[in-house]
Amino acid sequence: MTQHIHTTQNESWEIGGKTFKSRLLIGSALYPSPAVMEASIQASEAQIVTVALRRQAAGEQAGENFWNIIKSLNISVLPNTAGCHSAKEAITTAHMAREVFGTNWIKLEVIGDQYNLQPDPFETVKAAEVLIKEGFEVFPYTTDDLVVAKRLVDVGCKILMPWGSMIGSGKGLMNPSNLRAIRETFPELKLIIDAGIGKPSHATQAMELGYDGVLLNSAVALAQDPVKMAKAFKHAVEAGLLGKQAGTMHQREFASPSTPVVGTPFWHQHA
Amino acid sequence: MIKIIVNGEDRTVNDAVNIKEMIAELGYTKEGFALALNGTFVAIKAYESTIIKEEDRVEILSPVQGG
Numbered sequence: 001m002t003q004h005i006h007t008t009q010n011e012s013w014e015i016g017g018k019t020f021k022s023r024l025l026i027g028s029a030l031y032p033s034p035a036v037m038e039a040s041i042q043a044s045e046a047q048i049v050t051v052a053l054r055r056q057a058a059g060e061q062a063g064e065n066f067w068n069i070i071k072s073l074n075i076s077v078l079p080n081t082a083g084c085h086s087a088k089e090a091i092t093t094a095h096m097a098r099e100v101f102g103t104n105w106i107k108l109e110v111i112g113d114q115y116n117l118q119p120d121p122f123e124t125v126k127a128a129e130v131l132i133k134e135g136f137e138v139f140p141y142t143t144d145d146l147v148v149a150k151r152l153v154d155v156g157c158k159i160l161m162p163w164g165s166m167i168g169s170g171k172g173l174m175n176p177s178n179l180r181a182i183r184e185t186f187p188e189l190k191l192i193i194d195a196g197i198g199k200p201s202h203a204t205q206a207m208e209l210g211y212d213g214v215l216l217n218s219a220v221a222l223a224q225d226p227v228k229m230a231k232a233f234k235h236a237v238e239a240g241l242l243g244k245q246a247g248t249m250h251q252r253e254f255a256s257p258s259t260p261v262v263g264t265p266f267w268h269q270h271a
Numbered sequence: 272m273i274k275i276i277v278n279g280e281d282r283t284v285n286d287a288v289n290i291k292e293m294i295a296e297l298g299y300t301k302e303g304f305a306l307a308l309n310g311t312f313v314a315i316k317a318y319e320s321t322i323i324k325e326e327d328r329v330e331i332l333s334p335v336q337g338g
Contacts, residue, residue, distance in 0.1 A: 027338035037336070052337025053305065055278040055330065058298035063333035067303060070334070080337045088310060095312035096305035096332055167338070217338035 013212065015159060015190045016105055016137040018076060020047045023207065024237045025078065025192065026230070027217025028070065036226050038069050044220065044230035048076045050107055052083075053097055078139060080107035085120070087127035094131055106131060107161070107194075108140040117167040121148040129155035141194050144178035146185060153186060160186070161194035161215060164206065168218045170198025173205055183210045200229075200236030207240025208248070273325040290318040293329070304333040 012019045026046040031037035041049055051070060056063055070077060079097035084090040087110060094106040108127055112120025119141050125148070128138045132155060140152050144162045152160060162182055165171035173179060174196065183191060190213075193206040197216040206214050214237055223229035272283045277297060284296045290306065290313060306313050307330040313321055323329075 027336075029336035029338045031336075050337050052335050053332035054335040056299075056304050056333035057278070059300065060333075063335055064301055064303055066336060067334040082337055092307050092310055092312050093332075096307060099312075099314060100303060100305045100332070100334060 015192075015212065016139070020076075021045075022047045022234070022237075023213040023241055024203075024233055025050065025194075025213055025215035026220065026233075027215070028066075029217055030221035031226060032221075034066065034069055037221070038073065040220055040226040040230040041073055041075070042230075043227045043234070045234050046075065048078050049073065050078045050080050050215065050217070051101065052080050053093060053100065076105070077101050077103060078105050078107050079103065080141075081109045081127075082107075082111075084110050085112075085123075086110065087123040087130070090123070090127040091130055094127075094136060098136070104135055105137045105139065108138050119143060119163075121145065121151070124148075125151045125155055128152055128157055132156040139192070144175050144182065146178065146181050149182050149186065153189065157189075159190040159192065161192045163195040164193045164202060165196030167195045169196050170219060170222075171196055172198055172202035173209075176205070176209060179206075179211070180209055200232045203233055203236040204240035204243070207237055208244050210244055213237070273323070275323060275326065276328045278329070278331055284323060288323050290321045290323065293323050294318070294331075299331060301333075304331050306331050 012021050022045050024044055024046045025048040026041055026044050027050045028037055031040060049070060079101045081090040081093040084093055090108060090110045097106060098104055108124060110120045110123040110127055112118050124140055124142060128140050131138050138157055139159050139161055140157055141161050142148055142152060149160050162179060165174040191211045192213045192215050193211050194215040197203055197214060197219050203214045220226050220229045220233060273286055274281060274283055282297060284293050309328050
């Protein structure tokens with residue numbers, strides 16, 4: 001009899017009012033070339049890509065070329081407010097992004113420390129409250145602090161994006177216990193690990209913790225072979241999701257043989 | 272002429288220009304950017320009705336790669 005194995009890796013999920021199959025969100029920065037960026041995003045099969053806004057010189061076309069590539073990929077864009085250091089700057093950037101990119105999605109990023117790029121929780125909450133009232137779908141970049149997460153939820157956030165570790169560090173999940181606490185406290189929220197992912201196993205771990213998705217950039221863009229790494233992350237996220245859904249075994253303190261002990265050849269009592 | 276600051280650099284434009292005229296004077300011919308005046312976003316539909324004044328700070332931003 002054929003057993004139908006039910007896998008959910010291709011099941012759709014919803015975030016920010018849209019439906020997707022991929023749980024991987026990918027950045028568009030730091031690639032060796034626009035062609036590698038395009039090929040990597042395609043290889044990742046991500047359906048959400050992060051973009052940004054920066055000062056444009058008169059007559060400059062660089063931004064236009066980049067934007068044309070992103071548009072040709074026909075996936076959802078998530079503009080960020082990277083580089084903002086106050087709620088006011090982030091709100092203005094969000095308004096500008098909404099006009100340029102034609103989306104009410106915003107990855108809210110308000111930096112509180114230039115050295116470790118840690119988000120400023122006070123300004124992030126302030127900006128989130130204003131932007132949600134204005135109809136934005138806010139994807140707030142935050143730390144793994146549970147109380148900050150609560151404050152963001154209090155002002156209406158339906159999505160939280162706690163860091164795994166510092167942006168661009170590649171150190172993985174510094175504090176899985178805190179991340180687990182956020183997951184357990186907010187079972188209905190959409191939770192994305194954003195920042196600090198370095199290896200595919202980090203992404204798998206994030207999904208095993210019950211997170212809904214993973215957002216990364218440097219781990220793919222700075223790999224020796226970004227396109228191959230993009231594929232690796234696609235599989236890593238799917239593996240973590242399936243592992244979570246399958247339910248892991250309980251850890252034991254000591255060894256327990258997997259091979260049957262009944263009928264063991266040459267058996268005799270060991271000390 | 273009045274002095275304004277565009278993307279952090281000193282520039283001069285004609286007196287009493289609106290944003291649409293200022294953009295043309297500065298040589299921004301391509302579409303696809305957004306503009307903030309003194310830290311506040313200005314929508315395209317308000318360009319003609321918004322007059323630029325001495326010492327105004329203008330930010331003109333366009334899409335780039337982001338993480």
